[in-house]
Amino acid sequence: MKINTLPQEFIGAQPILKILTRAGFEAYFVGGSVRDMLLSQVIHDVDIASSAFPEEVKFLFEKTVDTGIQHGTVMVLDHGEGYEITTFRTESTYTDFRRPDSVTFVRSLSEDLKRRDFTINALAMTLDGEIVDLFGGLDDIKNGIIRAVGDAETRFTEDALRMMRALRFSAQLGFIIEADTQKGLIELVPNLEKIAVERIRVEFEKMLMGASAANSLKIAVQDKVMLYLPGHIGQWELSLIISDLEIYQANHIVVVWCHLLTRSPLKIQEMTHFMRQWKLSRDIMKTVIAVVPIVRQIENVTILDLYTVYSYADVLLEILKITDVADKTIQHVRSILKMLPITQSSELAINGSDLIKLGIVQPGPRMGHALKAMEKAVVLSEVSNTPEALTSFAKEQFSHDKN
Numbered sequence: 252m253k254i255n256t257l258p259q260e261f262i263g264a265q266p267i268l269k270i271l272t273r274a275g276f277e278a279y280f281v282g283g284s285v286r287d288m289l290l291s292q293v294i295h296d297v298d299i300a301s302s303a304f305p306e307e308v309k310f311l312f313e314k315t316v317d318t319g320i321q322h323g324t325v326m327v328l329d330h331g332e333g334y335e336i337t338t339f340r341t342e343s344t345y346t347d348f349r350r351p352d353s354v355t356f357v358r359s360l361s362e363d364l365k366r367r368d369f370t371i372n373a374l375a376m377t378l379d380g381e382i383v384d385l386f387g388g389l390d391d392i393k394n395g396i397i398r399a400v401g402d403a404e405t406r407f408t409e410d411a412l413r414m415m416r417a418l419r420f421s422a423q424l425g426f427i428i429e430a431d432t433q434k435g436l437i438e439l440v441p442n443l444e445k446i447a448v449e450r451i452r453v454e455f456e457k458m459l460m461g462a463s464a465a466n467s468l469k470i471a472v473q474d475k476v477m478l479y480l481p482g483h484i485g486q487w488e489l490s491l492i493i494s495d496l497e498i499y500q501a502n503h504i505v506v507v508w509c510h511l512l513t514r515s516p517l518k519i520q521e522m523t524h525f526m527r528q529w530k531l532s533r534d535i536m537k538t539v540i541a542v543v544p545i546v547r548q549i550e551n552v553t554i555l556d557l558y559t560v561y562s563y564a565d566v567l568l569e570i571l572k573i574t575d576v577a578d579k580t581i582q583h584v585r586s587i588l589k590m591l592p593i594t595q596s597s598e599l600a601i602n603g604s605d606l607i608k609l610g611i612v613q614p615g616p617r618m619g620h621a622l623k624a625m626e627k628a629v630v631l632s633e634v635s636n637t638p639e640a641l642t643s644f645a646k647e648q649f650s651h652d653k654n
């Protein structure tokens with residue numbers, strides 16, 4: 252198969268491939284960029300794989316940076332753009348970054364492609380758009396299948412994170428996981444415990460933001476993946492989360508965590524412990540701690556007796572259909588927001604430069620604090636949103652502050 256009109260992202264990198272091939276090396280576009288182009292998705296980084304060894308790449312190009320030389324990756328700088336060139340290699344180098352592996356460089360593209368995770372990620376493309384498909388990746392893209400390259404157990408043993416990647420790609424692309432690949436996953440899922448939490452978290456978050464998140468989470472529950480992830484989310488909460496995700500998915504990682512914890516019965520202290528287990532950033536933890544109690548109050552979530560739910564399922568579902576809890580909550584939040592004097596800080600009647608002109612606050616770190624205080628006072632209707640009211644409020648509050 253040949254792609255006649257290459258997307259811009261590849262055209263910019265074509266001169267790099269030309270230099271490599273003219274010097275007698277093989278060079279291809281590989282990995283996610285080729286997959287995303289074929290799926291008409293946004294192309295992120297264009298990766299290049301080559302038979303040239305790192306020293307040979309550095310000899311051929313004027314400006315290079317050793318971004319991952321021990322793994323065979325050199326970045327070439329060209330017209331302000333950076334392109335990563337990785338030498339064809341055999342062993343998996345995807346294991347935990349805290350345990351650097353030995354890498355064997357090879358001169359053959361097929362050796363390189365066959366140690367990649369899934370057929371859809373094991374496609375290569377030549378400089379002029381010819382697709383190299385050694386493992387049926389094109390058919391799998393057409394038919395919507397996540398299939399390990401060769402033997403699934405071997406691929407998952409090389410890097411257990413690939414099991415999370417299978418679920419993540421399945422959620423993002425709406426692809427099914429092929430039977431042998433799923434069998435390998437079920438077999439090797441305990442190996443997830445050996446993987447750094449940070450790596451698992453990235454895949455888990457991407458999975459939950461995918462359009463088919465509900466389906467992937469269902470598989471994760473059925474195949475016991477959830478048992479090997481940090482923290483503990485109970486069966487009942489998981490089923491709630493899955494049914495939420497069937498309709499709507501988070502568009503940001505903060506929303507992912509707020510959603511999960513809203514559905515959990517954890518108290519604040521326990522939530523902090525759970526989030527530490529997942530090694531979430533301070534910022535995300537702070538947001539979750541602020542947002543979740545509010546959402547819970549609005550929804551008035553109660554912990555239900557599972558057996559009662561089971562016994563009265565039909566009646567309960569009918570009542571829920573009628574009361575439509577989620578929709579009511581959204582309307583409630585919207586009506587609260589509508590009643591507030593402002594919806595964002597830019598609507599404040601005076602701004603930072605007004606405060607400077609009035610000589611109340613000097614430019615510097617106190618400015619942010621002063622603006623936040625004005626915003627909060629207006630939102631809580633302690634001060635009217637007029638220049639006069641805000642000026643006297645600011646004078647009273649801040650003019651004695653030292654800048």
Ligand SMILES: Nc1ccn([C@@H]2O[C@H](COP(=O)(O)OP(=O)(O)OP(=O)(O)O)[C@@H](O)[C@H]2O)c(=O)n1
Pocket residue numbers: 281282283284295345366367368369372373410412413416
């Ligand atoms: N555990 C992994 C990670 C990556 N890869 C290979 O390395 C390529 C690049 O990996 P990465 O940039 O992590 O992911 P992408 O597939 O590009 O996907 P995304 O950009 O959506 O993360 C993949 O396509 C795949 O061929 C792999 O075989 N095993």
